[in-house]
Amino acid sequence: MSMHLLLGSRPAHRGWRSCVVAVVAALALSLPAAGCSGGGDKEHSANDTFVYLSSRGLVTEWDPARSYSDEVVVLSNVYETLTRYNYVTGRTQGVLATRWTASKDRRTWTFTLRDNVRFHSGHPLTAEAVKSSIERTMRLKASASYVWDPVERITAIGKRQVRFELSRPAPVDLIASATYAAWIYEVSDDAEDYRATARGTGPYTIASWNPAGENEVELTAFEDYWGGWRGNRYKKVVFQAAPQSSTAAQLMDSGDATYAGGLPPQLVDTLRGRPNVTVYERPSWQTLIGLMNTEKKPLDDIRVRRAVADALDYRELVKASRGALVASDGVIPEGMLGHTTTLDMPGDQDRARKLLKEAGYGPGSGRTVKLEMTYPAGDDTVRTLGDLMKAQLRPFGIDLQVAGLAWASAQWPRAKKKNVNERQDIFVMWWWPDDPEPLSYFRNVFRTEKEISYNLAYYSDPGLDRLIDQVGALTATNPDEAVRTYRTMQEIIIRDAPQLFLGTNTYQRVLSSDVKGFVDNPAYANVVFVHDLTHK
Structure with a gap:
């Protein structure tokens, strides 16, 4: 997400x-x-x-084109999407669209709209209204509008068909079911209209x-x-x-x-x-992640990052959550394309000691790894885990300080400071996808950023960037190859250790x-x- x-x-x-x-x-x-x-x-x-x-x-x-926060629980009952993802079947089902077809190369998609649908104003739902809605969302470049990036042209065909022409293959039926940025709405030039009248x-x-x-x-x-x-x-x-x-x-x-x-x-x-x-x-797709500052000493040393990841006892952390978490198998949670249970996950404490010694830290070295971890204030599950993590890391010569900060006014702004030394060492947050694909776990969190947004590990790997840019098209044209690519992407993250895998939320x-x-x-x-x- x-x-x-x-x-x-x-x-x-x-x-x-x-x-x-x-x-x-x-x-x-x-x-x-x-x-x-x-x-x-x-x-x-x-x-x-x-x-x-x-x-x-x-x-x-x-504004349904700009919304990207908790109001989703309200707006999802006011606005609708062309499709909705059915978790049980693993397929999309029609909402405002009754059927859709795709060209063999998955670069042209045509959706047929449901008949007799009206907006709250009383105006009928038409292909032109769908086109205007999605084009406005794409133009504003807010929220999760990036899900529409493959779309080059939208054409209204009569009153009840909409054709999407893409620059590359993409699963538009999944995109059209996204949690954010896929709502269909009557376009208004007056921002107040979206609040005053749905x-x-x-x-x-x-x-x-x-x-x-x-x-x-x-x-x-x-x-x-x-x-x-x-x-x-x-x-x-x-x-x-x-x-x-x-x-x-x-x-x-x-x-x-x-x-x-x-x-x-x-x-x-x-x-x-x-x-x-x-x-x-039920298990969710919400993962609790700790992003380690790859630009700030001592976490700029991959050996230290990997040691921190290995030193934690994840089973004990999950147990301490009292049912709120299950152990993470990787970046991608169960139930999503690319999930696997066979990755070599962190948690080897002997390896942690060895890595710390190589980096010149650990008991007997005279050097302590001092780290500050922040999390959204008020989240008691994370607060409990933070106290336990502090105790788990202490025997390794890692001094972890934990602070809960208000998200909007303190935690996120601090992580975006220009001076890398003013940023926290470990940034804890929840993440889940914007649509039923795992791409946003990587594209938003680990792809190289010029302007800091959500890559709060400040991580950059050109090879991973290339895979991120390729995997969306593979999902549409060759799902088996997409699965293999997602495995490689997860192995890179585990190897370079920009992330702590703290667990997956149980609803x-x-x-x-x-x-x-x-x-x-x-x-x-x-x-x-x-x-x-x-x-x-």
Whole structure:
């Protein structure tokens, strides 16, 4: 994934804050915890209102071409894409497109649009509207617009067909299903229009936005939605601020909320088996990575970087996460093209000692490796891991200092400072792909950058750059060769050690037991497609 706005806020993990101990005890006894009560409309939650608990300040950008942060959970219910990735089948399925064809060389794609679709304005969805939407997104070069880079020309063929002509082969059906930058919308020259009136085709429209309020965003049903409203579907969606995980757990237990994601495992455990809630768990595509500053001493020495990576006990780190993480098999998580379990992953502590000795560090050398690691403040899983990493590295003569920094105002700006010595040594963040391809794990994080964006290891390898530039076309034309290329790319990263593989997030979602039809799709991190659900 890319984080081109506030990736530090993605995922929106809520910490184990002030009331956790009280809430754990209270939930065990089915009693309220004093001083930690939450509000909500229980009657609506039980009937036609879906209450999604989120962190405060959910929406940072309303423009669907610019959005690249947590508001994805809102906008994915307001806007739609041509296709959507089905994790179970490993294929795309139609949303605004009903079918599509590709030329043999995968450089020309033609999509046929669904009939009788209307924007929230009442205007019909046309091929020209799709063309204008994607061209504007490409022109703005914001968010994940790079996914459209292979597109040279878009042509509207009549009212219901759109043709994409590419400069190189690419899987446009996957691109069109991207989490960001693939939404279809009515184009407006007035930026305020995207906030004041939703310009999508989705099942919900924006009823209200109150950034400082308990209910930050409220959506209401678009009655003319092409998918209809048969059955007991939710007609209203409320994104309710619950910045404290203790409050979120209470609201779920009391029935005043419908969905909570990112609760600490300690609180999830207290909710298991309760008749009014269901806990869903599955591995995600969100990886926790530590980017090591390859330009700053002592990590500019590959031996030191590899030693740090080898010195960590990853099994112990995963165990300490209490179910929030599983061990990483490589750069690419399970379920994606190119994933493999046969890479020679770091974790050889004897090799760590040898490498440190070669580099002139380690016990008995008189030289200590001093490192500072930063992570997005408020992420208690990472804070717990940081404390353990500090203890694990100490016997190797590595002094690790750990600091949680506000993403937007401190951590990311510091990593982009011109003076390399003012940057942190290890930059910890979550990463997941923008579309159902693994390319953004490499293109965004490890491809050579002239201007610092997300390659916060400041890593450069011309050979890897060439493979990154080639693998997208291979995915479309020769998937087996793409798999082999992705393996080589991962071996390069492991060899050069710009990254610590700290684990892959396990989704732990708590939903009301009234909810039917929930599917946790790792291609759309933290998104609930509410119209797909029904309730009792």
